[in-house]
Amino acid sequence: MKKTIITGLLLAAAATVKAQSYIGYLSDNYSGVHGIISNPANIVDSRFKTDVNLVGASVFFGNDYYGVKLGDVLDADFDFDENGNKSPKTSNNLIGNADVLGPSFMFNINKNNSIALFSRGRVGYNINEIDGQTYESLADEFDENEDFMVNEDNFYLTANAWAEVGISYATILMNKDQHFLKGGLSLKYLQGLGNAYASGSNVEIDYDADGTDLGGGNTTGSITSQGEVYYGHSQNINEDLDDFDLEIVEGATGFGADLGFIYEYRPDYSSYSSNGNDAMTYNHLNKYKLKVGLSLTDIGSINYKNGSESLYDITGVVNEDTFEEQETIEEILENLYTETDTGGSTKWVLPTALHLNVDWAMASKFYLNLNTDLSLTSNTKRNVSRTANNVYLTPRFESKWFSFYMPVGLVQGAGAQWGAGFRAGPLYIGSGSVLSLLLSDNSKAADVYAGLKIPVYQGKPKDRDGDGIVNKKDNCPDEYGPIENNGCPWPDTDGDGVNDNEDQCPDEAGEAENNGCPWEDTDGDAVLDKDDTCPQEAGPAENQGCPWPDADGDGILDKDDQCPEVAGTVANQGCPEVTEEVQKTLNEYAKTILFNPGKATIKTESTTALVDIIQILNEYPDAKFTVEGHTDSIGSEQTNQRLSESRAQAVKQFLVDKGIDASRLEAIGYGESKPIATNMYKDGRAKNRRVEINLVK
The missing domain is CATH 2.40.160 (Porin)
Known part of the structure; x- marks a missing residue:
């Protein structure tokens, strides 16, 4: 088969x-x-x-x-x-x-x-x-x-x-x-x-x-x-x-x-x-x-x-x-x-x-x-x-x-x-x-x-300058540079140390803190805007480029005004000035301050006069005063001295209790040493028993 x-x-x-x-x-x-x-x-x-x-x-x-x-x-x-x-x-x-x-x-x-x-x-x-x-x-x-x-x-x-x-x-x-x-x-x-x-x-x-x-x-x-x-x-x-x-x-x-x-x-x-x-x-x-x-x-x-x-x-x-x-x-x-x-x-x-x-x-x-x-x-x-x-x-x-x-x-x-x-x-x-x-x-x-x-x-792409951009895409293959500038280093045209990519004024030298631009002085006060608190208003360097204010409008700048919140006079460094008339008024009120005989306690009927005194003192908040106590010649000199001091202190304390700064007041007793009338008569001795409030100059 x-x-x-x-x-x-x-x-x-x-x-x-x-x-x-x-x-x-x-x-x-x-x-x-x-x-x-x-x-x-x-x-x-x-x-x-x-x-x-x-x-x-x-x-x-x-x-x-x-x-x-x-x-x-x-x-x-x-x-x-x-x-x-x-x-x-x-x-x-x-x-x-x-x-x-x-x-x-x-x-x-x-x-x-x-x-x-x-x-x-x-x-x-x-x-x-x-x-x-x-x-x-x-x-x-x-x-x-x-x-x-x-x-x-x-x-x-x-x-x-x-x-x-x-x-x-x-x-x-x-x-x-x-x-x-x-x-x-x-x-x-x-x-x-x-x-x-x-x-x-x-x-x-x-x-x-x-x-x-x-x-x-x-x-x-x-x-x-x-x-x-x-x-x-x-x-x-x-x-x-x-x-x-x-x-x-x-x-x-x-x-x-x-x-x-x-x-x-x-x-x-x-x-x-x-x-x-x-x-x-x-x-x-x-x-x-x-x-x-x-x-x-x-x-x-x-x-x-x-x-x-x-x-x-x-x-x-x-x-x-x-x-x-x-x-x-x-x-x-x-x-x-x-x-x-x-x-x-x-x-x-x-x-x-x-x-x-x-x-x-x-x-x-x-x-x-x-x-x-x-x-x-x-x-x-x-x-x-x-x-x-x-x-x-x-x-x-x-x-x-x-x-x-x-x-x-x-x-x-x-x-x-x-x-x-x-x-x-x-x-x-x-x-x-x-x-x-x-x-x-x-x-x-x-x-x-x-x-x-x-x-x-395929070969590994070359990067000769090591900037991460391969040579065939790098416009500057032998210089390290960023991709934003096609692999080239950023230039510094104005030589101010700020590269052009970060320099807002690349053709004018400036400061790094101002993005490469020079600092301006807008108000022309010689204080650069970077240091000028008021760049739109001229002012001295001592006040960070701002004009000095005059808060109380008395024509005296606050820097020179001892009382910047209260209008005053130049003679008194910007503070309100106590005139002779005001001084006289104070003492007229002070003469009505009554004390109990031989004591330093103020009588009740003297309150009105003291209130008027406080009102005047408040009008001059930066003025300092002395509260002076005086007596007649009746009694011993030592007793009269102590009594005058106590009465001056009593008036000061009353004023302090009513809001007057204690640092503005000084209590002084003169005893019988400064009479303003003869002590031979009753009327003269009454004038000598007094309190005076005087401006400290």
Whole structure:
């Protein structure tokens, strides 16, 4: 039986299969032009001025049927049929790819826009809904005495190789404080290099080891089958898949597109937007705390215009010898079964997928990346490729010249995977499954990638004068200066020690306390306004620049007026002057003050005279007076002296009690020493018994 034909198809698929390419490396902010593979928005606000990829290749295979341990495979005695772990199910799947990024480069048009040109070669295989028992039966040598039956039902096989030449454009859509958003679009011209596919509907195969009698007691096996099989291919596959050569297929072209957006949360945005610099000034740094990317890739198809597709009814019985005589799948279908329909091949659909990428900056140079790829194409349609749904969590160390990643993930149908990779300047190499291959006894996926590039990194912006303003935005890059003056030091035009930015009189020397202006003397009194309490009125310096007041309006300034609140005369230093007439009046009143005989007590009838005296004294509040007591000559001289003193003191006390300041009065007793009349007569002695109130001059 030509089991090798079908087995070859399956093993070819196992050789190179499609899931995410460059696992781990694409999470790196220094992946450069490779970023377009997962999201075209990656190339703007990049850590590169330009990035040139020379060549890079990524190969992946995954399945849910066959598992091995890498160490066992490397053993010379390892046999794939005998030593591998097989997990046959009614619906086994194989899926994978080879992805070669050829000469490609990206560069920045300006700080907000970037572009990339790329070339890419890809091969993808899908085998879906295959009954595992079918594969085992085809892989094993037939026992001529052993029957078997396969109920395959429906199955789908697709293989395609194509080249891409494309352009990517990315731009910044929003850069506002802590929020940053960029978007990108890739347009691709597709050239088919070969396509083959097959699908079956309600397929059943029954092998009877001795079902056909050849005569003479000899028998051979018979193959009874039913169902329908579609088989299509491009014109460069003339005989069978094992004769498939990659070449440009005439008329096999198409167009594809990738679309992506990336949002960055930048809580520390203020540290990148100080001194007139903006975040784009620091393109050599990652500025986000959290980055979220969403993209849609491989939208499109290739139409193999000259390809063919046929539908065969495989219902019937074929003996094993006749089956073995056929050389190719086409010969088996054409010579042994009935072709019911033929025509042009079905358009091949790209493996469209949705990608979500979340990157968390945990600490300086340490990141944690979550990436998931979700296929948007069906696994139950003819001539359709698809990616394997997967999710990877990748911790990484990332720096300018070196990065290291260790992706851990789950791949649909292939289970858990654990890998490692690194980038060292122009070299990148890694695998998303190398560690699980080394450690697991039943690894069902394998991948590897490697490549070389020429990276040209963004440089740290220069700031020669250390003023926080990068040279390209600094009008005076060699002199320290503030952003308000475009990085130049403020001048001091008038040389007064106050810089022009703070000098309200930049062309006239002044004082720092007056904002660089000279002090004025508004009222022209030679007292500067800063020291002048009355800047609008001329006044002497001794009164802080204010004119002296004359509160009592007597023409004598308060500074010279001994009685500033009471009008007075110049002769009396501004105080009211006690005239001779007033003095006479005081003494006229004083003469009416009567005492009890031989005593110092004032008689009640003297009160009126004392009140009049108080009124006069209040009119001259700053004048001082003496209260003088006198007696006649009757009695001893000593007695008369004491009596005069007591009477003078009694009058003073009365006046003080009525509100006259005691400091203005002095009580003096003269006894009988100053008579004003003769003591020989009664009338004269009465005149001598008196009190006088005299002004102290």
